Amino acid sequence: MFNIKIGFATVAMAVAAIAPAQEKTDFKSDLFGQEAQASVGELAPAQAPHKVTITNGSTSDAAAAGAGAAGAAQGAASREANNVVQSEFQKFLAENTGRSLPIFGSEFFANAPSTFAPVANTPVPSDYQLGPGDQLLIRGWGTIDIDYRATIDRNGSISLPTLGTISLAGVRAGQAESVIRGAVGKLYKGVTLSVTFGQLRAITVYVVGQAQRPGTYTVSSLSTLVTALFASGGPNANGSMRHVQVKRGGTVAAELDLYSFIARGDKSADIKLLDGDTIYIPPAGGFVALVGKVNSPAIYELKDGKDTIESLLNFAGGLPVVADPRRAFLERINAEKNHPRSVEEFALDAQGLKRPLKNGDVLNIISITPDFSNAVVLRGNVDQPVRAPFKPGMRVSDLIPSREYLITRGSVKRQNSAIVTGDNDRATNEAEGSIAGRIGGLIDPINWDYAVVERVNRSDVSVSLLPFNLGNVFSNPAGADNILLQPGDTVTIFSQADVAVPLDKRRVFVRVEGEVKVPGVYQMTANDTVQTMLAKAGGATSNAYLFGTAFYRETARREQQANLEKVADKLENQLRSEQVKGAANVREFSGSDAAVVQAQRQMQVDAAKESLNRFRHLKATGRIALSLDPNERSFSRLPQLKLENGDRLVVPAKPAFVNVFGAVNLESSLLWRPNSRVSDYLKSAGLTPDADVDNVFVMRADGSVVSAESKGWFFGSIGGLEVMPGDSVVIPQKFDRESRWTAFTRNTREWAQIFANFGLGAAAIKTLRN
Structure with missing residues (x-):
């Protein structure tokens, strides 16, 4: 049996073939799932004496290592060349409006990789046409054992020991196995054959015009126009994203509008590249800026004279819900007039959306005014501040149906936590931690004598106050204090802590402790004195020490502190x-x-x-x-x-x-x-x-x-x-x-x-x- 292996000599030959390719730029794209590599040269098919078992070693690792070294050498230069340069329109916009906006689609190329690695373990389309440099992995068993890695030479053929030369140039990937099986079947019968693909060939394309990094690129034969654009960093600040062309054989083979791809995912115009294709990025035909309440504020390129506000808003993702379609402002440059800039105001209705845009336009869409035309507000010492819908004939009692609506969340929280802890914020005297200090503090005291309606007069943009007696709203709903509300009114309820009430209207809870007959917490009136307080506790005991009697007051404590x-x-x-x-x-x-x-x-x-x-x-x-x-x-x-x-x-x-x-x-x-x-x-x-x-x-x-x-x-x-x-x-x-x-x-x-x-x-x- 013949045993064919590619050893150190073949690896050396592969490295020698890779070396010239290091002068070219290497790139890799993770975004499209396709990879491209600088030219790895030609690996001559291995020649060896005939044996029954046909095998050879792998050269792909060596080739990848060489390509990786070339990519590393070019990586720093590629990243340095990717510095963002602003267009004159961007500078003009920043200087005159204070807005620094990107060109729509530029962020798509912002993180373009600096290297492209060889295609490996990637499915090969069945219609892919084989050519010089493509690698095939041929395995067979039966009357002959085959384990061979073959590379199509420049003549479009592969050479198999004992089998001879098989022409594969122009053969589609899906037909390669049947072609090879037919060649083997002429000499050997009963052979089961499997053909897969290894590393595919590289092709050379040219990126010219207004590109970020124009030059010659060696990419995978599976690469498409978008892949190569990504490799070159895309158009520069003055380049067009809407008229990218592939020139092949002196004619335009395809023209791609990147906006359709970036905004809608439409790749119908994206074609596969062939060796020698030229990608041409022409200058942009003009720019407009969409600012304000737009989903994607940016500078947009005009494709032709038919661009409208609606067409560009479609690329921008439309308008957010907070945009005000009733008012939009269009700033326009009229260089031929005495006043080179003008501004127009219009609504974004059907007619407004059809307005054509011109080079240098700035469309500013403002936000809606967060003003409710059919609401009234309740706030202050209430269960929960609300914005309620206004109804004709609505009065204060409709906002506050019962007194329970005036129990604040803080009051409810104190009631719910009464079995665990208490509100000690109010009392900080010697017995602040005692449960007696928390008696009487479950409800925030309400100012029943004064509440107010704030009303905005839109005719002169002024505010008027309509005070009313809150207690009368409940005791006499038909009275004048139950004010008839208007849209936009704000009703504010106060606690006694918000607006201090007279002493005789305040609640009074006091504590009597020590040598009295009935120590405890008592509810008093503001007219009561220390003597009535002591009498309510049953008077002093026989052990009471009058001279040492201590009287504590919270307001005095705060002032003393x-x-x-x-x-x-x-x-x-x-x-x-x-x-x-x-x-x-x-x-x-x-x-x-x-x-x-x-x-x-x-x-x-x-x-x-x-x-x-x-x-x-x-x-x-x-x-x-x-x-x-x-x-x-x-x-x-x-x-x-x-x-x-x-x-x-x-x-x-x-x-x-x-x-x-x-x-x-x-x-x-x-x-x-x-x-x-x-x-x-x-x-x-x-x-x-x-x-x-x-x-x-x-x-x-x-x-x-x-x-x-x-x-x-x-x-x-x-x-x-x-x-x-x-x-x-x-x-x-x-x-x-x-x-x-x-x-x-x-x-x-x-x-x-x-x-x-x-x-x-x-x-x-x-x-x-x-």
């Missing part, structure tokens, strides 16, 4: 000022003294910043000092303070301790003793050497603060102040009076005023000292 933040900002500014002064004073020292002074000042700065940071974390409580006489025993002497929603009264039991904080040997809670004085507790706690006895102050159980400075007393006088159960005695530390930080530390020691003004208690002292 805002002022507390202002004080923090003031202290921070003062700290910065002292830092600047301290840094300037350090320059008066030199050497090691300067370093020591700098280190001391830095320690002071760090300590001050830490104290300031703790101060910023203090939270106002909203406590209002009742200024009661410590010896008062009757609750009837409580201030006649009118109630507000969210007020909280806490009546404590009489405590048995007095707190001592600050520069003492032992910070503790000491037992209260009748008729004991401040000096007695200072002796019990023991003063430290840095205790500032001149600035001792007492935080009383009723929320007030007593200091020597506030009363104009000396140490002996405040030392003789009688201490009540629950009072806190505070002894500040003494600071270096010669330090430049004296002003800052002195101001930060004025805690007596801060605690009194912001409702802070003993917990704040602990926070600042930690």
